[in-house]
Amino acid sequence: MKGALKLISILSGLVLWHLVATRVVNDSSLLVSPLVVIAKGYEMMFVTAELYPHLVASSWIFLYGMLIAALVGVPLGFLMALSPVTRDYVNPWMTALYTTPRIAFAPVLLLWLGIDIASKIAIVFLGCVFPILINSFYGMRVVSREFVEVGRSFRLSGVALFVKILLPASVPFILAGLRLAVGRGLTGVAIAEWFGATEGLGYLIFFAGQTFNIPILFVGVAVFALLGIFGFQVLKIIENLATPWRKEFETK
Amino acid sequence: MAVPVLELRNLTKEIPAAGQEPFVIFKNISLTVNEGEFVSIVGPSGCGKTTMLRVINGLLTPSSGQIFIDGKEQKGTDGDLVMGFVFQGASLLPWRTSLKNVLLGLEGKKPPQEAGQIARSHLNLVGLSGFENHYPHQLSGGMQQRVNLARALAVDPRILLMDEPFAALDAQTRTFMQLELLRIWSQAKKTVIFITHMISEAILLSDRVVVFSRRPGRIRSEFAVPLARPRDIDIKSDHRFVELENVVWKQIEEEVKASRESSLI
Numbered sequence: 176m177k178g179a180l181k182l183i184s185i186l187s188g189l190v191l192w193h194l195v196a197t198r199v200v201n202d203s204s205l206l207v208s209p210l211v212v213i214a215k216g217y218e219m220m221f222v223t224a225e226l227y228p229h230l231v232a233s234s235w236i237f238l239y240g241m242l243i244a245a246l247v248g249v250p251l252g253f254l255m256a257l258s259p260v261t262r263d264y265v266n267p268w269m270t271a272l273y274t275t276p277r278i279a280f281a282p283v284l285l286l287w288l289g290i291d292i293a294s295k296i297a298i299v300f301l302g303c304v305f306p307i308l309i310n311s312f313y314g315m316r317v318v319s320r321e322f323v324e325v326g327r328s329f330r331l332s333g334v335a336l337f338v339k340i341l342l343p344a345s346v347p348f349i350l351a352g353l354r355l356a357v358g359r360g361l362t363g364v365a366i367a368e369w370f371g372a373t374e375g376l377g378y379l380i381f382f383a384g385q386t387f388n389i390p391i392l393f394v395g396v397a398v399f400a401l402l403g404i405f406g407f408q409v410l411k412i413i414e415n416l417a418t419p420w421r422k423e424f425e426t427k
Numbered sequence: 428m429a430v431p432v433l434e435l436r437n438l439t440k441e442i443p444a445a446g447q448e449p450f451v452i453f454k455n456i457s458l459t460v461n462e463g464e465f466v467s468i469v470g471p472s473g474c475g476k477t478t479m480l481r482v483i484n485g486l487l488t489p490s491s492g493q494i495f496i497d498g499k500e501q502k503g504t505d506g507d508l509v510m511g512f513v514f515q516g517a518s519l520l521p522w523r524t525s526l527k528n529v530l531l532g533l534e535g536k537k538p539p540q541e542a543g544q545i546a547r548s549h550l551n552l553v554g555l556s557g558f559e560n561h562y563p564h565q566l567s568g569g570m571q572q573r574v575n576l577a578r579a580l581a582v583d584p585r586i587l588l589m590d591e592p593f594a595a596l597d598a599q600t601r602t603f604m605q606l607e608l609l610r611i612w613s614q615a616k617k618t619v620i621f622i623t624h625m626i627s628e629a630i631l632l633s634d635r636v637v638v639f640s641r642r643p644g645r646i647r648s649e650f651a652v653p654l655a656r657p658r659d660i661d662i663k664s665d666h667r668f669v670e671l672e673n674v675v676w677k678q679i680e681e682e683v684k685a686s687r688e689s690s691l692i
């Protein structure tokens with residue numbers, strides 16, 4: 176039932192897009208039908224295989240950026256939640272960095288780290304790390320006093336309290352942070368590849384835009400969208416594994 | 428001969444307030460609870476019952492006074508695990524199954540196999556065999572409180588502290604759980620401090636009912652319950668039950684009225 180609704184929603188969206196492209200706009204230098212995009216995508220995937228290097232390049236940047244962001248953001252968020260000194264120390268920097276548009280950092284990072292993968296990963300990292308950090312911090316801060324008292328009433332040690340109470344209670348928040356990070360990370364990929372890149376989906380879109388190649392441009396955008404969906408699906412699997420108690424709660 | 432298990436000496440808890448008189452939650456509570464005794468505490472809402480239980484458990488430090496268990500003074504949460512706490516609200520960990528919740532106080536203290544056995548036998552004691560792998564949200568309110576009770580009992584505490592464990596249950600389930608608690612208590616043979624708002628619940632379950640005054644909470648009076656055990660639901664119509672209920676009710680009514688008047692001034 177839910178699946179059917181999803182399918183109808185997707186199909187009707189595509190049909191609408193097709194109608195707007197062929198009946199309303201009717202100018203293939205501005206908008207093309209999804210059929211054209213799918214055909215072009217198919218060709219680039221399976222016939223010429225020219226999409227692969229871009230896809231692979233972008234995927235690696237995205238993966239590394241996310242991974243490092245999680246490895247930094249989660250522990251730092253926890254540390255900030257548990258230690259007021261760390262919190263006061265990190266907070267002003269975090270606020271400043273979080274609110275500055277990331278695109279402003281791109282040229283600097285490029286200058287520092289070169290046009291190789293490192294600067295691109297850094298841009299993605301900057302996008303992903305804050306939602307992960309803030310959610311981990313928040314998750315650990317709001318663990319209900321009751322749960323902590325349960326742990327203390329059973330005389331759990333500090334480590335046990337962390338592992339058995341604080342950590343599991345924060346997992347849903349961390350996962351929410353990761354979900355936010357997917358979107359911001361992909362934005363980071365696009366930004367990173369607009370500056371001095373020679374491959375990647377961002378580069379592909381940029382290049383196609385410059386040369387008015389609308390079908391390729393849309394293929395790039397669509398693959399970005401698919402990457403996002405893929406990221407969400409992976410997170411959903413992780414979520415079901417990590418919090419089986421919530422999965423059952425939701426399907427009820 | 429009666430052996431004291433828990434002894435409170437002049438226990439006081441106040442919260443310092445800058446530039447003001449401290450906020451006194453309860454004052455000069457002295458109470459002795461004997462081995463195997465079931466003591467209920469009743470009193471107006473906000474008189475400091477939960478706070479006192481948290482102080483006894485070591486979750487809060489008293490402002491003054493002492494707590495002894497088996498003659499040994501308790502300090503904070505450093506000592507051995509000698510108390511089981513059944514909390515007022517829903518306090519089962521939602522990410523743990525019933526069995527794992529009961530295991531919480533046993534993990535690391537007993538070998539896994541023995542811990543598992545103890546946890547299972549306590550789930551059995553509270554009538555939840557077969558629900559080991561259910562998560563809290565899959566259990567009814569009454570079942571959740573059973574798991575709570577099993578979790579507190581599983582660590583084999585010297586004293587069981589219960590803070591209005593049945594307050595969130597419907598009347599029918601509550602009566603049933605009271606009778607269940609009588610049964611479980613007669614098997615587990617624990618010393619219990621039980622907080623409740625329901626006077627009939629206190630009388631039905633207890634050997635002794637302690638009435639607290641309005642805040643700052645003090646012990647206003649104590650009543651030994653003159654009813655033989657084992658008890659069942661019929662005992663509620665016993666004239667001694669009804670008389671005691673009336674006496675306690677009058678005292679609490681006085682306290683509630685007095686606190687209303689003082690807050691009107």
Ligand SMILES: Nc1ncnc2c1ncn2[C@@H]1O[C@H](COP(=O)(O)OP(=O)(O)OP(=O)(O)O)[C@@H](O)[C@H]1O
Pocket residue numbers: 442450452471472473474475476477478479642
């Ligand atoms: N940390 C605190 N700071 C300030 N006031 C507090 C604190 N803890 C409790 N109090 C106050 O102490 C009083 C007693 O609270 P407590 O929860 O112990 O009452 P209670 O007798 O358990 O009430 P109830 O029967 O409604 O559960 C209340 O007025 C409450 O607002």
Ligand SMILES: [Mg+2]
Pocket residue numbers: 476477478515590
């Ligand atoms: Mg209370």
